[in-house]
Amino acid sequence: MSLEPSELILNPDGSIYHLNLLPEDIADTVITVGDPDRVTSVSRYFDRIEIKKGKREFVTHTGELNGKRLSVISTGIGTDNIDIVLNELDALVNIDLKNRQIKNHLKSIDIIRIGTSGSLQPDIPVDSFLLSEYAIGFDSLLHYYLSKDIQHQALQEDFIKHTLWSKHKSTPYIVGYNSALGDLLNSDQLYLGMTGTNVGFYGPQGRVLRLPLSDADLNDKLASFEYRGLKVTNLEMETAGIYGLAKLLGHRAASMNCIIANRPNGTFSKDPKTSVDNLIKYTLEKLTN
Secondary structure: OOOOOOOOOEOOOOOEOOOOOOHHHOOOEEEEEOOOHHHHHHHOOOOEEEEEEEEOOEEEEEEEEOOEEEEEEEOOOOHHHHHHHHHHHHHHHHEEOOOOEEOOOOOOOEEEEEEEEEEOOOOOOOOOEEEEEEEEEOOOHHHHOOOHHHOOHHHHHHHHHHHOOOOOOOOOEEEEOOHHHHHHHOOOOEEEEEEEEOOOOOHHHOOOOOOOOOOOOHHHHHHHOEEOOEEEEEEEOOHHHHHHHHHHHOOEEEEEEEEEEEOOOOEEOOOHHHHHHHHHHHHHHHHHO
16 A cells, blocks of 8 residues: 555655655665764765765765765754654665555664763763663653563663652653664773663753753762663763664664763863764774774
């Protein structure tokens, strides 16, 4: 059965609506970054760039490094944008856009986030790198999909009890990374942990400028939670959405975090641009060598 035009939305040239991409425009390995300007920070290391396209905050460069085809795409900030990017990336590889039909043989791609993050643990310093073994989503994205089978229910229940999680907030969900992709990226240069994904940068991550918080102790509750040695290590705004949708759609995902702030120590990187660039180079080397 064909997908209706209101559900699978295409541009006049046949490209997918938001990303403005055709199926041949993306590689089987996709790096996601939040900032559109960071796309160039990644693609400048490619041996060659074959495609540059963009629409709104979604900028894509596809090229080759060490004989491996790679795409890098900006998502913007937040899991609302992740919902667009992950679904449209999947449509590019698993839906026949001309016939508007899901393909009989589905394809899996690798999705690697390279992003910035703030540590919740005093022993994870600024300018370090962290690979998210798990992600805990404080947003509501995954609850709009049939997703209980990929959630870590026991871990979620312990977290809710420990934090006395408010019923007025979305129920946290926890999803793991793809271990095979994680093994490819891992080394003794990385910390491993559980990354918290929240819906905002200020109040939702415990920052106070002029507005008081509904739970001023939230970050302390997050940092003190422990489940069989696993702790909430850092906060950002995309990883849980990437892990959840990638797992539901059959893709492999891993999130690489550059720690540019340490919340309990009150410190911030003196040169975040260089630190992020070092993480980009590290990740590209792991993916292509």
